[in-house]
Amino acid sequence: MSNKRFTLAWLGGKEWLVLLLWFGLSAIVGLKEFMVDNHNNYTIFKHVYLHTIHGQTLYGPYPEYFDVNNYGVLFSVLIAPFAILPDWLGSILWVLTNAAVLFLAIRQLPLNRIQQNLVIIFASHELMAASSYFQFNPIVAACIIFGYTMMRKEKDFWAACFIMFATLTKVYGIVGLAFFFFSRHKLKLIGSMVLWGAVWFAAPMVLSSPQFVVRMYVEWYNALVVKNVQNAQIDKGIVLQDISAMGFIKRTFRLPYMSNLVVIGPAMVLFAAQYIWLRYKDDVRYQLLILSSTLLFTVLYSSSSESPTYIIAFPAACIWFMLQPRSTAANIFFVYLLIGTSFSHSDLVTSWVKKNLVVPYAAKAMPSLMLWLLIVYQILTRRFLRWPQVGAQFSH
Numbered sequence: 001m002s003n004k005r006f007t008l009a010w011l012g013g014k015e016w017l018v019l020l021l022w023f024g025l026s027a028i029v030g031l032k033e034f035m036v037d038n039h040n041n042y043t044i045f046k047h048v049y050l051h052t053i054h055g056q057t058l059y060g061p062y063p064e065y066f067d068v069n070n071y072g073v074l075f076s077v078l079i080a081p082f083a084i085l086p087d088w089l090g091s092i093l094w095v096l097t098n099a100a101v102l103f104l105a106i107r108q109l110p111l112n113r114i115q116q117n118l119v120i121i122f123a124s125h126e127l128m129a130a131s132s133y134f135q136f137n138p139i140v141a142a143c144i145i146f147g148y149t150m151m152r153k154e155k156d157f158w159a160a161c162f163i164m165f166a167t168l169t170k171v172y173g174i175v176g177l178a179f180f181f182f183s184r185h186k187l188k189l190i191g192s193m194v195l196w197g198a199v200w201f202a203a204p205m206v207l208s209s210p211q212f213v214v215r216m217y218v219e220w221y222n223a224l225v226v227k228n229v230q231n232a233q234i235d236k237g238i239v240l241q242d243i244s245a246m247g248f249i250k251r252t253f254r255l256p257y258m259s260n261l262v263v264i265g266p267a268m269v270l271f272a273a274q275y276i277w278l279r280y281k282d283d284v285r286y287q288l289l290i291l292s293s294t295l296l297f298t299v300l301y302s303s304s305s306e307s308p309t310y311i312i313a314f315p316a317a318c319i320w321f322m323l324q325p326r327s328t329a330a331n332i333f334f335v336y337l338l339i340g341t342s343f344s345h346s347d348l349v350t351s352w353v354k355k356n357l358v359v360p361y362a363a364k365a366m367p368s369l370m371l372w373l374l375i376v377y378q379i380l381t382r383r384f385l386r387w388p389q390v391g392a393q394f395s396h
Helices: 002-012 015-035 040-053 075-083 087-107 113-132 137-152 156-170 172-182 186-206 210-231 245-252 261-280 284-300 307-311 314-323 328-342 351-358 365-380
Strands: none
Touching (some): 015 087, 087 113, 087 137, 113 314, 156 172, 156 186, 186 210, 245 365, 284 365, 328 365
C-alpha cells in the first residue's frame, strides 16, 4: 500500500508532466483536427460572433457549417477575440484558453498541490477529447468549480459572476446554485446574481442592439426545446446525443419512449437528500463530495450530453478519488472509471467495442452513474467523516 502511495505522490510531483499532458495533448489534437479540416464546432462558434454583429439569427442553419448553434447570445462576446483572428490561430488559442481556464479552476480547489496535479493528469485525456471537438465545456466546468471555490472563500460577488456567465451561455451554469448553502453571505450572493445577470444579459448589446439580443434569447429558448426533443429520438438513429443516465437506460432496456422524468425525478430527490447533513457544510470533504455530485449530475441528467461533455463530469471522478482512503477497491473502481468513461470513445478500445457496445448503449454514462449513486450513498451514510482530512494524502 505504501508503494502505491509513493507512486501516486511521485506522479503528482512531476510539474512538467502536468503541463505537458494538459496543454500539450490539447494543442496537438486541436492542430491535428484543424489541419484535416475537422473544426466544424469552431466554425459555428466563430459565426455566433459574425451573425451577432450582422444582426442575423444565431439558431438557424447556414451553408458555412453543418448542425446549428445552441449557445446563448452572450457567447458572441466570449468568442469575439478569437473570431477576428485567422482560423488556424483563433482555433488553437480557443482550445488553449479553455484548457487554461479549467486548469486555473482546478488550482483553486482545496486540495494539496499533488492532489491537484493528479486531478489534472488523470483528466487530461478527457480534456484532449473535448479539445478535439473545440468544445466550450471546459470553461463551463471551470465556471461551476469557480462558483464553489469563490463561495468557499467568501467571494460571493465573483461566484455569482461565474454562475451567471455559464448560465447565460449554456444553461448548465445554473447548477452552481447547488453551493448556495455553503455561502455565508446569501443576500449578497442573491444581489450579485441579479447584478451579474443584468450585466451578462446586456453585454452582447455592445456588438448588436437591445432588440436583437432580446429576440435571440427568445429564439434560444425555442431552439433548446427543439434540441431536447431531437436528442430523445434514439429510435431514429441519433446515437451520439443523450449520452446520459436516461439515454443509457432507454437504450440498454429498450425503452425508447420512456419519459426522462422517470429518471430525473428520483435523481432530483436523491440530489436534494444530500443536504440533510448541512451541519457539515464547513467540512471540506462534504463540500467536495457535493461539488463532485453536482458536476456529475450536470452531465448525467441532461439529454444534450455528448461524449466530449464528460470533461465536466470526469474531473469529479478524479476529485472523488483524491478523497478516498487508499484501498484496492478504490483503486480498481477508479481504473474502471478511467477506462469506462475517459477512454471508452477513444482509439484505446477496439472499434468493435465502440461500435457495438459503447455508442449504441450510451455506455459512457454507466461508470459516472455508478459513481454518482456511490457519492450519494457516501454522503447519506456520512462515510466521509471516516476519511482522512483533505490534503493529508499523497503528500511528501
